[in-house]
Amino acid sequence: MTATGLLGGSFNPAHRGHRRLSLGSLAALGLDEVWWLVSPGNPLKPEKGMAPLPARFASALKEARGAPIRVTAIERELGTRYTADTLAGLVRLYPERRFVWLMGADNLAQFHRWRDWRKIASLVPIAVAARPGYAGEALKAPAWGWLRRFVHPAAMARNWTDWRPPALVLLDLPPDRTSATALRAAHPDWHEKATTSFNPKALRDGVTRRPIV
Numbered sequence: 001m002t003a004t005g006l007l008g009g010s011f012n013p014a015h016r017g018h019r020r021l022s023l024g025s026l027a028a029l030g031l032d033e034v035w036w037l038v039s040p041g042n043p044l045k046p047e048k049g050m051a052p053l054p055a056r057f058a059s060a061l062k063e064a065r066g067a068p069i070r071v072t073a074i075e076r077e078l079g080t081r082y083t084a085d086t087l088a089g090l091v092r093l094y095p096e097r098r099f100v101w102l103m104g105a106d107n108l109a110q111f112h113r114w115r116d117w118r119k120i121a122s123l124v125p126i127a128v129a130a131r132p133g134y135a136g137e138a139l140k141a142p143a144w145g146w147l148r149r150f151v152h153p154a155a156m157a158r159n160w161t162d163w164r165p166p167a168l169v170l171l172d173l174p175p176d177r178t179s180a181t182a183l184r185a186a187h188p189d190w191h192e193k194a195t196t197s198f199n200p201k202a203l204r205d206g207v208t209r210r211p212i213v
Helices: 016-029 053-064 074-078 083-093 105-109 117-123 135-140 142-150 154-162 180-186 190-197
Strands: 002-009 033-038 069-072 097-104 126-129 168-171
Touching (some): 002 016, 002 083, 016 053, 016 097, 016 126, 033 053, 033 074, 053 069, 053 190, 074 083, 083 097, 097 105, 105 126, 117 142
Parallel strands (some): 002 033, 002 097, 033 069, 097 126
């Protein structure tokens, strides 16, 4: 079984926080690789200010260079928009892999707003990394009230493939304050330059190998 971490998001743009969370999770969980699921459209984020998929995909490719990270827009192929549906499709299509969902504490704080969030927890284990300023909010969130009974010790994180979902582990990773919102504010035209390092027609999905454009 290939131990695979899944990090979903808009990647608008991708940044070092995504990379550090992924590399930290690789070590803490003993993963073989991480897949970055670049969402065609995030239901919880407004369309205004969302860069085109090729630009976000290209920024993720650049940030993932040299690491065991595959950048994919597989949700477009699956025809899914919600994480629960995406996970159900991935578990069905890749039975030779064991998946774990990776997210920051900021997402745990709003996890109760995700469609079918209990179904998500029932499909794969979840690993949560610290995010500055969100620890208290996350531990007061409605989802935590349900999930806390399924928490495993961080010292046993490498045993996650033996856990039966629901299962959650809080990873003690160095926090990173990088924010996509701040990056967009500082460089509002970032998406126009994102593909300059890549031939747009050469952008290919890291999992399906299909062209992004």
